[in-house]
Amino acid sequence: MNKIYNPKREDWKSILKRPTKSVADIESTVNTVFDELQKDGDATIKKYTEKFDGVSVADLLVTDDEIVEANSLVAIELKEAILLAKENIDKFHAAQKTESIEVETSPxxxxxxxxxxxxxxxxxxxGGTAPLFSTILMLAVPANIAGCSEIIMCTPPNKEGKIHPAILYTANLCGVTKIFKVGGIQAIAAMTFGTESIPQVYKIFGPGNQYVTVAKQIATKYGVAIDMPAGPSELLVVADDTANAEFVASDLLSQAEHGVDSQVILVTTSKAMLESVEKEVELQIEDLPRKDIAQKAIDNSKLIYLEDDQTAQELINEYGPEHYIVCVEDEGSYLSAISNAGSVFIGNYTPESAGDYASGTNHTLPTNGYAKQYSGVNLDSFMKSMTFQKISKEGIQEIGYAIELMAEAEGLQAHKNAVTLRLNSLDDE
Amino acid sequence: MNKIYNPKREDWKSILKRPTKSVADIESTVNTVFDELQKDGDATIKKYTEKFDGVSVADLLVTDDEIVEANSLVAIELKEAILLAKENIDKFHAAQKTESIEVETSPxxxxxxxxxxxxxxxxxxxGGTAPLFSTILMLAVPANIAGCSEIIMCTPPNKEGKIHPAILYTANLCGVTKIFKVGGIQAIAAMTFGTESIPQVYKIFGPGNQYVTVAKQIATKYGVAIDMPAGPSELLVVADDTANAEFVASDLLSQAEHGVDSQVILVTTSKAMLESVEKEVELQIEDLPRKDIAQKAIDNSKLIYLEDDQTAQELINEYGPEHYIVCVEDEGSYLSAISNAGSVFIGNYTPESAGDYASGTNHTLPTNGYAKQYSGVNLDSFMKSMTFQKISKEGIQEIGYAIELMAEAEGLQAHKNAVTLRLNSLDDE
Structure with a gap:
């Protein structure tokens, strides 16, 4: 772990720098698949599923029988855990509903x-080794609350052409309308353009490897919206002497096990805490099944000592962490200071895992500093706002003259005429 | 104008097709400017301002003296009109503030x-011939209500290196913190990377020609957010026999004068109204200063007759118009049916111009069918939502077991450990 004491402000940028990757090679692959799929539809999907996933899939659509089978394969305890999580996610996202607002701006x-x-x-x-059914909860639950009429899901098949039962169980539970066995670039392309089997959608959500990430970015060129740009997952913990080093270390490691490029940062105003956390990490990492991955992320991690709270708060805002754990005595000061973070976890009994799975908050969050300008996924991510206006005869007489003047000053005579005709008709009444 | 009677549903897609343009040439120009500006900063801005705008600008930042001078050059009547518009925009966007929401999801x-x-x-x-000061109102007013601490503006200088007084007056009135004399690709690049003079920003708003549009799209690759993808402006009017053909024609023309690629559509359940609107358009277009532009847009416009309201409503949702004027007797049916539109104008005395300037709604709206998935600019466009959570000892005991099970099922042991350590510590208490 890299220990850094009182870094100079001019060095913050380089200390907090995230690894960036070249995507030029990936872009050309993505463009090839997109071009082919636009022409050949399902045939392109099958071709690339054979090539990338090493399996030939006859029917892309998951059948009712497959869902029934999956339902019988998931352990009852896991189902109950998923139901608890679903209930909390449901409560928190349902509370995000807003009323329509109406204003009479002028009489x-x-x-x-x-x-x-x-x-x-x-x-x-x-896909991959771990079935990320938790992400289905985080996306399908708010999509349903929003009232989206078509909620489709794409996920890659395994070598046997099957999808993990926990994935199918959760998708069915959360009201996904159709599930397709397709992953990677070809899945994003299919949802962008539509094929014989897969309907075109207006917005694409969800995580993925760098191919999926670039494909989502390129999909926006074709008019599809996406949840947010993606980067490696990251966690910043701020801790003082009131924190529990054992707990802090376990949180840092839960981030580190995600991938070798995971970002893990400790900021502390206590040199003793810095040392204790480092020791605890070394201890706990030994027993992890994903130790090799976690070790690489930990090697790149940073333990940063700063003398005072205000400087620490400024550095944290400069970084804009996806996940931000606050374990300090003076919580209030850190909470009111935070401008840029995806999701904030407060106190010694609030691990990041809680928000990843079951507390109710969403785990699809802005990485890579995007917390500066993007929200995490929330109910509004599945909705769009429209404005309406109705102006009475009195109303157009009230604001018509201002519109005429402004339209004229912008050189848009027809805009002015649309008002003048109406005002004249009222003068004649 | 193209008159279409009862089109078959399978032809809707081609009838409603918007013109699409190739952006490949533009992309390479944009990439060149972006690459140069990343290296050379202000020098690149000055080079391209000379090349594209034909003027050499020594100081990019507009001075206080220039603002004082502009203030004295804007007519008092226009200032009053701008103030009225500002007040209405302020009221409508301030009403969009939402309270924080808090939920205890489990005990x-x-x-x-x-x-x-x-x-x-x-x-x-x-820039260009018309000074679009109204767009400053639509962007800077909500930015201020949101509480953005830095609101910078870029706009191209004219051949004398100056900016139109109405632009400077409005920007200053609306609390823009810094105004820079730079336009086009180089402006977007400057706000994306920052230069010696121009600060980097987190999100870029505002309209522009196709170079600016492509530059904004490419800026997102470098982590900057944008308001929305852009396309030519468009209007769809639905009218029955209760509409006023003269007014409808004036609205269609106010859209048509924007540009030769503007989209203008009338949908009607009345053949008589269709004929009357066509005649009125031919009459009114003669007197427009921008007749040549409007005529080209009108040549491509469509007057679509449909026999019944429900089919009309389905076609309108399929199109997803940026601006949508509803002039029919049974307003309620059309309003409850509309799912995809940027801004809706209701009744005979609600011209699109009202929303363009002074009623209070925003005029930065999704074009090109993007109303299916994007909101128009609103207060939330200048904010991001963050989630917080605090779990008590009781709380982690309540949901901890579910988290452990789910983390284990996803193969993420360190996520489980972060909970297990805390639960064990409580067992020991």
């Missing part, structure tokens, strides 16, 4: 704002 | 969501 000028669901959304769930 | 598990302003935003205001 006779009524303006209102209404949110409506995005009708067609697509969820991407990665 | 001892407190989750809350808070919105914070995006600290640094950049506004782009195009």
């Amino acid at each position: 006779g000028v009524h303006c209102w704002q209404v949110k409506r669901p995005i009708e067609k959304v697509g969820l991407y769930i990665p | 001892g598990v407190h989750c809350w969501q808070v919105k914070r302003p995006i600290e640094k935003v950049g506004l782009y205001i195009p």
Whole structure:
């Protein structure tokens, strides 16, 4: 671990730098698949599923029988855990519903704002060794609360052409309308353009490897919206002497096990805590099944000592962590100071894992400093707001002259005419 | 104008197709400017301002003296009109503030969501013959309500190196913190990377020509957020026999004068109204200063007759218009049916111009069918939501077991450990 004591402000940028990757090679692969899929639809999906996933899939759509089978394969205890998590996620996201707002801005000028669901959304769930059913909860639950009418999901099949039972169970539980056995670039392309089997969607959500990430970025060029740009997952913990070094170390490691490029940072105003956390990490890492991955992330991690709270708070805002754990005596000061973070975990009994799975908050969060400008996924991610206005005869007489003047000053005579005609008709009345 | 009677559903897609442009040439120009500016900063800005705008600008930052001078050059009547518009925009966007929400999802598990302003935003205001000061109102007013601490603006200088007084007056009125004389690709690049003069921002807002549009799209690759992807402006009017053909024609023309690629569509259940609107358009277009532009847009416009309201409503949702005027007797049916539109204008006395300038709604809206998945600019466009959670000892005992099970099932042992350590410590108490 890299220990850094009182870094100079001019060095913050380089200390907090995230690793950046070249995507030029990936882009050309993505463009090839996109071009082919636009022409050949399902045939392209099958071709690349054979090439990338090493399996030939006859039917892309998961059948009801497969879902029934999956249902019987998931342990009852896990189902109960998933149900608890679903209930909490449901409560927290349902509370995010907002009322329409209406204002009479000038006499006779009524303006209102209404949110409506995005009708067609697509969820991407990665494959690999671990079945990320928790991400289905985080995406499908708010999509349902929003009222999206079509919620499709794409996830890659394994070598036997199957999908993990926990994935199918959770997707069915959360009201996903159709599940397709397709992953990677071809899944994103299919949801972008639509194929014979897979419907086109208006917005794509979900994590993925760097191919999926670049494919989502390129999909936006074709008019599809995406949840947010992605980067490696990251955690920053701020801890003082009131923190528990054992707990802090376990949180840092839970981040580190995600991948070798995971970002793990401790900021502390206590040199003793810095030393204790380092020792605890070395101890706990030994027993982890994913030790090799975690070790590489830990090797790149940073333990930063800063003399005072204000400087620490400024550095944390400069970084803008995806996950931010606050274990300090003076919580209030850190909470009011934080401007840039995805999700904040407070106190010694609030591990990041809680928010990853079951507390109710969303775990799809802005990485890579994007907390400066992006929200994590929330109910509004599945809706768009529209404005309405209705102006009475009195209303247009109230604001018409201002519109005429402004339109004229912008050189838009027809804009002015649309008002003048109406005002003249009222003069004649 | 193209008159289409009862089109078959399978032809809707081609009838409603917007013109698409190739951006490959533009992309390479944008990439060149971005690469140079990353290396050379202000020098690149000055080089391209000379090349594209034909003027050499010594100081990019607009001075206080220039603002004082502009203030004296804007007519008092126009100032009053701008103030009225500002007041209405202010009222409507201030009403969009939302309270933090807090939920105890399980006993001892407190989750809350808070919105914070995006600290640094950049506004782009195009140059050209018409000074688009109204767009400054639409962007800077909500940025200020949101509490953005740095609101910079870039706009191209004219051949004398100056900026239109109405632009400077409005920007200063609306609390823009710094105004820079730079336009086009180089402005977007400057706000993306920052230069010696121009600060880097987290999100870029505002309209522009196709170079600016592509530059904004490419800026997202470097981590900057943008308001939304852009396309030519568009209007769809639905009218029955209760509409006023003269007014409808004036609205279609106010859209048509924007540019030769503007999209203008009338949908009607009345053949008589269709004929009347066509005649009125031919009449009114004669007197427009921008007749040549409007005529080209009108040549491509469509007057679509449909026999019944429900089919009309489905076609309109399929199109997803940026601006949507509803002039029919049964308003309620059309309003409850609309899922995809940027901003909706209701009744005979609500011209699009009202929303463009002074009613209070925002005029920065999703074009190109993006109303299916994007909101128009609103207060939330300048904020991001963050989640917080604090779990008590009781709380982690309540949900800890579910987290352990789910983490284990996803193969993430360190995530489980972070909970197990805490649960064990409580068992020991």
